[in-house]
Amino acid sequence: GQSLEQPSEVTAVEGAIVQINCTYQTSGFYGLSWYQQHDGGAPTFLSYNALDGLEETGRFSSFLSRSDSYGYLLLQELQMKDSASYFCVRTTDSWGKLQFGAGTQVVVTP
Amino acid sequence: EPEVTQTPSHQVTQMGQEVILRCVPISNHLYFYWYRQILGQKVEFLVSFYNNEISEKSEIFDDQFSVERPDGSNFTLKIRSTKLEDSAMYFCASRPGGTNLDTQYFGPGTRLTVL
Numbered sequence: 001g002q003s004l005e006q007p008s009e010v011t012a013v014e015g016a017i018v019q020i021n022c023t024y025q026t027s028g029f030y031g032l033s034w035y036q037q038h039d040g041g042a043p044t045f046l047s048y049n050a051l052d053g054l055e056e057t058g059r060f061s062s063f064l065s066r067s068d069s070y071g072y073l074l075l076q077e078l079q080m081k082d083s084a085s086y087f088c089v090r091t092t093d094s095w096g097k098l099q100f101g102a103g104t105q106v107v108v109t110p
Numbered sequence: 111e112p113e114v115t116q117t118p119s120h121q122v123t124q125m126g127q128e129v130i131l132r133c134v135p136i137s138n139h140l141y142f143y144w145y146r147q148i149l150g151q152k153v154e155f156l157v158s159f160y161n162n163e164i165s166e167k168s169e170i171f172d173d174q175f176s177v178e179r180p181d182g183s184n185f186t187l188k189i190r191s192t193k194l195e196d197s198a199m200y201f202c203a204s205r206p207g208g209t210n211l212d213t214q215y216f217g218p219g220t221r222l223t224v225l
Binding site for chain 1: 141143145151152153154155158160165166199201205211212213214215216217218219
């Protein structure tokens with residue numbers, strides 16, 4: 001099965017809140033990150049959780065529950081520029097090797 | 111703000127040819143990575159590099175691939191004999207030293223097209 005599971009697409013209107021869930025395999029887990037990628041662009045770091053709990057960075061928050069092998073990214077006050085792919089990413093070793101999920105395409109509509 | 115740079119932005123080559131993709135990581139970073147993304151698919155890890163040697167490589171990174179840090183700034187990925195399936199976007203990334211495993215800074219990528 002897949003090492004990281006996340007929904008393939010989410011559509012929401014401007015100003016709304018979107019939550020992207022991610023479940024992962026626990027073998028070789030050092031932390032869970034979220035990266036944003038606009039079409040043709042570089043992945044850009046958004047947030048990282050190594051321990052359980054919520055991390056807040058402006059309009060974006062990320063949550064991790066290691067006991068449930070589960071995390072989520074919360075996007076608040078959605079803006080048109082938030083239309084992008086969002087990747088759930090597992091750090092799998094102490095060298096920092098990243099394993100990406102398949103990505104969630106977020107479409108923000110007026 | 112410092113950033114990772116990559117050249118060229120787009121490389122077109124014939125099957126069987128050698129290509130070298132170049133990256134300049136952020137200057138005080140110690141860990142370097144190459145990832146690739148085939149069109150429409152997820153980002154895949156290729157190799158990590160630290161202290162002038164490979165620390166880990168994936169199954170994709172076979173003996174046709176090599177990496178080098180020839181001087182204090184450049185970090186290169188060489189594909190000796192390109193195949194059609196090597197067509198992808200190749201991203202270089204770097205991060206500072208220490209035990210903090212969070213942020214990796216990605217370059218803008220090189221789109222490799224093998225004909």
